[in-house]
Amino acid sequence: MNRVHEIIFRLLLVSLALSSCLAATTLAQTPSPSPSQDATKAPDKQEQANPFALEPAAPLPPGMTGSDTSDPRAKLTPGIYDAGEAAMGIKHVLLVKKPDAFQLGADNPDDPKVQKMLGQMGAGGETSKMPKPVQLVIAQLSFANSDLAFQGNHLFQGNFYGLNIFDISNPAKASLLTTMICPGGQNDVSVYKNLLFMSVEMANGRLDCGTQGFPPAPPHPSPAAGQSNPFSAPPAQKDRFRGVRIFDISDIKNPVQVAAVQSCRGSHTHTLVVDPNDKNNVYIYISGTSFVRQSEELAGCSGGKPDKDPNTALFRIDVIKVPLARPQDSQIVSSPRIFGDESGAMNALHSGGTHGKEKPSDTDQCHDITVYSSIGLAAGACSGNGILLDIKDPAHPKRLDAVNDPNYAYWHSASFSNDGKKVVFTDEWGGGLGARCRPNDPNKWGADAIFHLHDNKLSFASYYKMPAAQGDSENCVAHNGSLIPVPGRDLEVQAWYQGGISVMDFTDAEKPVEIAYFDRGPIDPNMLVLAGDWSAYWYNGHIYASEIARGLDIFELTPTKFLTQNEIDAAKTVRMSELNVQNQQKIDWPRKLVIAKAYVDQLERSQALPADRVATLRTAIQAAEKSNLNRKSVAKLKGLAPSLDQSAGTTSAADANRLRALADILRNPAR
Amino acid sequence: MRTIMRASRNGLFSAASVAFLLFISVSAQQTPVVVQPGAPGQPTRTLPSSTRATLPPASPADVQFMQHMIMHHAQAVEMTALIDSHTANKELRTLGARISRSQSDEIKFMKRWLTTRGEPVAPEMADMPGMDMASHQMKSGHEMLMPGMLTAKQMEALRNAKGEEFDHLFLTGMIQHHNGALIMVKDLFDTAGAGQDAELFNFTTDVDTGQRAEIKIMQTMLGEKP
Numbered sequence: 001m002n003r004v005h006e007i008i009f010r011l012l013l014v015s016l017a018l019s020s021c022l023a024a025t026t027l028a029q030t031p032s033p034s035p036s037q038d039a040t041k042a043p044d045k046q047e048q049a050n051p052f053a054l055e056p057a058a059p060l061p062p063g064m065t066g067s068d069t070s071d072p073r074a075k076l077t078p079g080i081y082d083a084g085e086a087a088m089g090i091k092h093v094l095l096v097k098k099p100d101a102f103q104l105g106a107d108n109p110d111d112p113k114v115q116k117m118l119g120q121m122g123a124g125g126e127t128s129k130m131p132k133p134v135q136l137v138i139a140q141l142s143f144a145n146s147d148l149a150f151q152g153n154h155l156f157q158g159n160f161y162g163l164n165i166f167d168i169s170n171p172a173k174a175s176l177l178t179t180m181i182c183p184g185g186q187n188d189v190s191v192y193k194n195l196l197f198m199s200v201e202m203a204n205g206r207l208d209c210g211t212q213g214f215p216p217a218p219p220h221p222s223p224a225a226g227q228s229n230p231f232s233a234p235p236a237q238k239d240r241f242r243g244v245r246i247f248d249i250s251d252i253k254n255p256v257q258v259a260a261v262q263s264c265r266g267s268h269t270h271t272l273v274v275d276p277n278d279k280n281n282v283y284i285y286i287s288g289t290s291f292v293r294q295s296e297e298l299a300g301c302s303g304g305k306p307d308k309d310p311n312t313a314l315f316r317i318d319v320i321k322v323p324l325a326r327p328q329d330s331q332i333v334s335s336p337r338i339f340g341d342e343s344g345a346m347n348a349l350h351s352g353g354t355h356g357k358e359k360p361s362d363t364d365q366c367h368d369i370t371v372y373s374s375i376g377l378a379a380g381a382c383s384g385n386g387i388l389l390d391i392k393d394p395a396h397p398k399r400l401d402a403v404n405d406p407n408y409a410y411w412h413s414a415s416f417s418n419d420g421k422k423v424v425f426t427d428e429w430g431g432g433l434g435a436r437c438r439p440n441d442p443n444k445w446g447a448d449a450i451f452h453l454h455d456n457k458l459s460f461a462s463y464y465k466m467p468a469a470q471g472d473s474e475n476c477v478a479h480n481g482s483l484i485p486v487p488g489r490d491l492e493v494q495a496w497y498q499g500g501i502s503v504m505d506f507t508d509a510e511k512p513v514e515i516a517y518f519d520r521g522p523i524d525p526n527m528l529v530l531a532g533d534w535s536a537y538w539y540n541g542h543i544y545a546s547e548i549a550r551g552l553d554i555f556e557l558t559p560t561k562f563l564t565q566n567e568i569d570a571a572k573t574v575r576m577s578e579l580n581v582q583n584q585q586k587i588d589w590p591r592k593l594v595i596a597k598a599y600v601d602q603l604e605r606s607q608a609l610p611a612d613r614v615a616t617l618r619t620a621i622q623a624a625e626k627s628n629l630n631r632k633s634v635a636k637l638k639g640l641a642p643s644l645d646q647s648a649g650t651t652s653a654a655d656a657n658r659l660r661a662l663a664d665i666l667r668n669p670a671r
Numbered sequence: 672m673r674t675i676m677r678a679s680r681n682g683l684f685s686a687a688s689v690a691f692l693l694f695i696s697v698s699a700q701q702t703p704v705v706v707q708p709g710a711p712g713q714p715t716r717t718l719p720s721s722t723r724a725t726l727p728p729a730s731p732a733d734v735q736f737m738q739h740m741i742m743h744h745a746q747a748v749e750m751t752a753l754i755d756s757h758t759a760n761k762e763l764r765t766l767g768a769r770i771s772r773s774q775s776d777e778i779k780f781m782k783r784w785l786t787t788r789g790e791p792v793a794p795e796m797a798d799m800p801g802m803d804m805a806s807h808q809m810k811s812g813h814e815m816l817m818p819g820m821l822t823a824k825q826m827e828a829l830r831n832a833k834g835e836e837f838d839h840l841f842l843t844g845m846i847q848h849h850n851g852a853l854i855m856v857k858d859l860f861d862t863a864g865a866g867q868d869a870e871l872f873n874f875t876t877d878v879d880t881g882q883r884a885e886i887k888i889m890q891t892m893l894g895e896k897p
Contacts, residue, residue: 058772101705101722142869143724160869161724176703181718185869203860204727204867208710213727216864235863247708256715257708290876291860303857328711364883384884410880431877434776 054472054526057440064442071468073500076521078473080550083523089503089516089560090543093172097551101179102143102161144530145546147188147269147480149196150539150579154252156196157546158187162209163198164552165252171542171554178253182209184241190272190580192282195327196247196255201266201290205241209257214240236297242266244284244320246327259330261320264292264301264313271369271378272583275394283394284320286332287366288313289383306346314364315339315346319395334395338380338387339363349385349402367428368413372420374586377456379414379423386411386425386451388458400456407444407463413480416453417490418587422509423451423458424492426478435528437476437499439469446477448494450509461509466494466502466517473522473529474498480535484543484557485574485587486567487595488602488658491515493543497532498522501545501555505562507654515562518555539579541572561605570598591670593621599662608655609647616640617662629671637666729788732865737781738794740855740878743817744774744781747848750821750841753830757837762892766885770845773881777874784870819851842889849882849889 060066068074076084085092146158153169154177165178182198184205190197204213214237244267246259265288273283292303292313304312313335321333341348349363366382371391378389378397388401405427412428429446430436436446447465451458470476474497481494490507493516500519506512523529531549543555559565573594574587589595600617603609609617620640624633644663648656705718751771754764782792816822821829821844829840856879859865866872 061768099703099705100720101718102724142726144869178703179705181705181707181722181724185872202867202869202872203865208713209708211725211727213867214864216728216730216732216867217862218731235861235865237863246711253704254706254715254717255708257711257713260711289880290872291856291879294861365880383880384887410884430776431873433780433873 054528057435057438057472060440061442064444066439066441066443067437067465067469068467069439069469073468073517073519074470076519078521078523078525080523083521085518085520087518089558089563090501090518091556091558092518092553093542093556094174094554095547095551096166096174096176096554098143098145098159099164099176099179101181102159102164144186144548145534145551146186146548147535148537148544148546148581149189149191150537150544150576151191152577154191155539155544155552156189156191157552158189158198160185160187160202161211163187163189163196163255165249165255166552168542168544168554174552174554178255180255181211182245182257183211183213184245186268188267188269190270190284190583191249191578192272192274192580193324194248194250195258195282195322195324196249197270197272197284198245198247199267199270199286200242200245201268201288202242203240205266207239207241207260210239236294238297240293240297242290242293244270244286246322246330248327258327261330261332262298263288263318263332264298264303265365266290266293269368269582271371272580273371273378273391273394274373274583276373278394280324282322282324284322284330285366285369285371285378285397286318286320287368288318289365289367310346312346317366317369317397319397321395336397338366338389338397338399339382339385349382349387367411368582370414370416370582370584372416372584372586375416375420377416377420379416379425381411381414381425383411386414386423386449386458388423388453388456390456401458403451403458403460405449405460407442407447408449409445412478413582415481415483415492415581416584417506418483418485421453422461422490422506423453424464424481424506425449425451426480426494428477428479430475430477432477432479432497433475433530435470435472435474435476437466437468437470437474437496438472443467448478448504448512450506450512452509462512464504464506464512464514466496466499467514468499468517468519470499471522471525473524473527475528475530475532479533480537480581482537482539482579482581483584483587484538484571485589486563486571486598487589488599488654488661489567493536493538495533495536495545497534497548499532501533501536501543503557503563513562516557516560523549535581537579537581538571540575564598564601566594566597566601570595591665591668593625593665593669596621596662596665596669599658599665602658603655603662606652606655608651608659613643624669629669634669637669641666727867728864730862730864730867732859732862733868733871734785734788734790735794736855736859736865736875737785737871738790738792739817740852741778741781741792743820743848743852743855744778746820746826747771747774747845748778749826750829750845750848753837754841757830757833758841759834760838763838763841766888766892767841770885777878780874784874817851818854819848821848839893842893846886846889846893849886852878852882 072086143159143161149156153167155166155168157164162182163180166174167177168174184200185202188199241260243261243263247255248258249255263286267286268289269287271285293301295301302309302312306312306315316335316337318332319334320330322330337346339349340346363382363384366380369378369380371378376392378391380387385402385404387399389397390400391397408427409429412426414423414425416423426448427446443465444463447463449463450461452461476497476499479495481492484491484493489505491505493503495501502514503516504512505515523531534546534548536543536545545553547553557568573590604614620636624637627633641663644659648659705720705722706715707718708715748771751767754767785792832840856875
């Protein structure tokens with residue numbers, strides 16, 4: 001289950017966990033060489049009794065440590081909308097449930113609509129063995145929420161069935177504006193000015209946003225015995241859409257599809273790329289992870305092996321050029337072979353760099369790419385590798401470095417520190433569908449990996465995994481997150497599915513620590529139902545989380561010993577007009593005293609300055625604020641700056657940066 | 672008098688319009704719109720707020736795929752179960768543990784998927800045209816195998832091998848086995864209407880990617896230990 005990744009959607013009942021070990025152990029203990037067919041004939045008794053039952057986790061591999069069972073998040077009570085909650089440094093502000101058009105319109109599991117939907121899904125069978133509340137959730141999970149994008153006062157939440165647009169001008173009273181029906185999965189979204197982009201990969205995607213999909217072929221009347229594909233009717237469909245849709249959202253209540261750019265593998269995710277030197281176009285990087293479709297359906301598509309077919313749709317990404325004046329003319333302009341080498345081989349990555357012994361797996365796709373245009377780089381999380389790209393020419397990205405990791409199952413996403421000196425990769429071990437944060441799951445598996453980035457080379461520093469043990473019925477692994485713009489620190493808020501959200505401080509790349517969290521209990525205690533946070537992003541003062549099953553969650557940070565009110569206030573000074581997390585924007589802080597106060601708090605916490613100097617700084621800053629920066633107070637501030645610069649010579653690099661940045665503000669504070 | 676009256680009439684008018692605008696904005700906030708775009712270049716339709724979600728039809732090819740893949744995966748688990756007693760190769764043991772975990776995990780998933788839909792976890796021979804295992808077996812004298820599955824003879828050889836010979840047979844056998852899974856996935860998506868179930872779609876994509884990755888690892892291991 002290497003990849004799964006995001007996929008999340010196996011909506012239903014996901015299996016719990018490494019049942020495998022159990023199975024393997026059982027087999028090992030009874031080594032009677034049973035013919036392979038036997039294993040397939042009859043499920044074991046326990047499964048016959050209840051195929052949804054949980055199984056105990058496999059033992060920890062030797063030398064590994066697992067998650068913390070004493071954490072308050074380890075044993076929360078289950079529930080859909082009334083699950084137990086645990087939080088530290090985060091306050092839950094609001095949950096906006098999924099709109100009726102994306103669900104059954106029933107809150108009561110006994111409502112006939114629930115059974116009707118299960119029937120529509122083909123679930124006619126043993127639903128009686130599922131707990132009632134779970135039936136309700138499962139019936140609604142065909143409409144799983146996915147990723148988020150932001151623009152002004154609007155939040156865009158993708159859903160496998162379409163998109164929801166919310167008004168977040170008052171986050172505590174966020175409200176739904178528009179529900180757009182357009183199935184295709186996973187419908188990851190980005191926004192740029194009047195344009196909205198959406199990723200489609202599934203076989204039911206239609207050009208016309210229809211919900212009917214395509215008719216299944218009946219079994220062939222008389223196929224040859226042993227024929228592997230006994231179904232008739234050609235699968236090519238001219239109305240099928242897999243690729244990136246482009247909508248005009250000038251009227252937020254009436255998005256209009258202006259283009260639909262088809263691609264061979266569809267679009268699992270995509271990345272908006274804005275070229276600082278090109279005002280007329282933007283670019284979209286398509287990361288396709290799914291099957292390559294037939295050339296009968298889309299000309300030129302081939303899934304051939306690289307040595308046999310130089311035009312294979314594997315081993316590449318696709319780049320769409322979007323002319324802003326005529327978005328309807330958007331098209332794929334290049335398909336860079338970013339896994340290749342100078343010899344012309346397109347599958348060269350297995351000889352890439354490494355910090356472990358195990359060779360990287362066959363990397364023929366990226367799952368997600370984060371571009372950081374202001375430094376001309378992109379970090380790609382590309383199945384078997386983390387890679388670094390030069391994107392100064394956006395249509396022709398060039399690979400600069402590649403790493404792999406013996407503890408990584410599937411490279412899923414990446415983000416840069418604001419200074420561009422670190423990259424955080426995530427490993428979506430088990431694809432988000434499995435319980436991977438149990439006490440026996442290694443905390444190096446399904447974790448973040450923090451890399452130093454120096455001279456265009458990546459080097460491994462450490463792992464970070466949300467530390468709390470989660471239950472057998474909670475899907476949990478590293479997933480999408482964004483930076484929180486606290487000056488002087490590298491903070492990332494991140495979604496861990498049913499593991500909740502966790503805020504990590506990775507200022508010290510060797511020693512990442514958790515400084516805040518929020519978590520709910522499982523949807524159900526006895527069965528793993530796909531749910532939890534797909535992504536958690538900071539946007540203009542709040543944290544927004546896309547909860548797969550429940551809806552949209554909105555949070556605020558609250559002060560703790562790990563994060564002060566001044567630091568939170570400093571983060572809130574950073575305002576963005578648009579946020580597409582995979583198109584990372586450089587954060588610049590104003591030279592305001594609120595920023596200075598955050599630095600002082602940090603220097604106190606790290607004991608880089610003694611208590612008396614901290615007190616002197618606070619008094620001077622307070623006086624300056626009270627007097628509205630009168631001449632005397634400004635002079636006093638200025639006088640404190642040189643000694644800060646001096647101290648910077650004798651502290652850690654992080655504190656030295658804080659001291660210099662503080663001195664800089666004190667020399668010339670802005671109102 | 673006239674002036675005053677006009678003023679008050681204007682005042683009334685403005686108060687009314689303010690109230691009206693307020694009403695509009697409040698009601699707009701309370702009733703979000705439900706829309707469905709058309710194909711590129713076509714207008715977007717507004718749908719009634721009572722619209723509820725629907726799904727594409729279920730595909731018999733999906734069901735058959737899951738049933739066959741359970742059989743297929745079961746053999747991989749059987750193969751990995753031999754590792755502990757047949758080789759001391761640490762690298763192979765680690766790989767085997769990972770394959771065993773993921774394949775067993777996936778078997779459970781597939782059984783749940785089928786059970787939820789009221790389908791048997793193994794194909795019903797008589798109802799499965801072209802997949803008549805019983806008669807096929809009788810006629811040919813061989814067991815029915817999914818693509819890539821090891822024959823009884825191959826399995827026997829694996830069971831009888833030890834040490835390096837086992838390592839080699841295991842790796843070549845598992846590569847053959849995994850390549851078969853890739854064929855099964857390709858066949859599925861070469862079938863009209865198949866793979867529209869989101870869960871199944873994602874599952875098959877995972878199987879495809881996961882097995883490709885493991886094939887590469889095994890090829891590398893073979894290269895290092897010829």
